[in-house]
Amino acid sequence: MKSFRLKSHRPGTEYPQAHFFILNKGLNSGKPMKSPCPNCFVYLSDCQDHTDQAYWTAYAIWKSKTLHACLRGSVIPFITIGEYKKQFLNTFYQVQACPEKFEKLVQTFKLLEIQEQKIHVSLKLIQTARMAFFRELLSH
Structure with missing residues (x-):
């Protein structure tokens, strides 16, 4: 080590x-x-x-x-x-x-992190769209 x-x-x-x-x-x-x-x-x-x-x-x-x-x-x-x-x-x-097993787990962690980041971006876009719809509704 x-x-x-x-x-x-x-x-x-x-x-x-x-x-x-x-x-x-x-x-x-x-x-x-x-x-x-x-x-x-x-x-x-x-x-x-x-x-x-x-x-x-x-x-x-x-x-x-x-x-x-x-x-x-x-x-x-x-x-x-x-x-x-x-x-x-x-x-x-x-x-x-067991380094091989750990390396596989790290690759899985990285893929999951990428997926999580994509989901966070999607959720922000949904929130933005929701706010735009509410603003449009309340502006009339």
């Missing part, structure tokens, strides 16, 4: 090596992101391929809601960096055990 670092992100910090961000507060804790937000961790690695595999591992952890049992806090739930790293490493080692 290549070395990586997981640390708290400071707004305004630029990262020269391969990286992605992980939301650490709220019910979407663990969500991997390409751009930072105020409440996130940053995953850093020197290898882009390793970072891509880590991103999809983080995505699988988030989508499976594995982290919900680890959330702390009564008003705004959050996950600690140590707990996240422990969950991430456990999952990452499982992924390393």
Whole structure:
């Protein structure tokens, strides 16, 4: 396993090596992101391929809601960096055990993401059309 670092992100910090961000507060804790937000961790690695595999591992952890049992806090739930790293490493080692299966799952994730984006665009178009019909109805 290549070395990586997981640390708290400071707004305004630029990262020269391969990286992605992980939301650490709220019910979407663990969500991997390409751009930072105020409440996130940053995953850093020197290898882009390793970072891509880590991103999809983080995505699988988030989508499976594995982290919900680890959330702390009564008003705004959050996950600690140590707990996240422990969950991430456990999952990452499982992924390393069967790389072909994981690669197929990643391809499926990507296709589903594309489909989801298309559906979101369609829903926005439907909302726009609906608003246009209502405006036309109310303008008379």
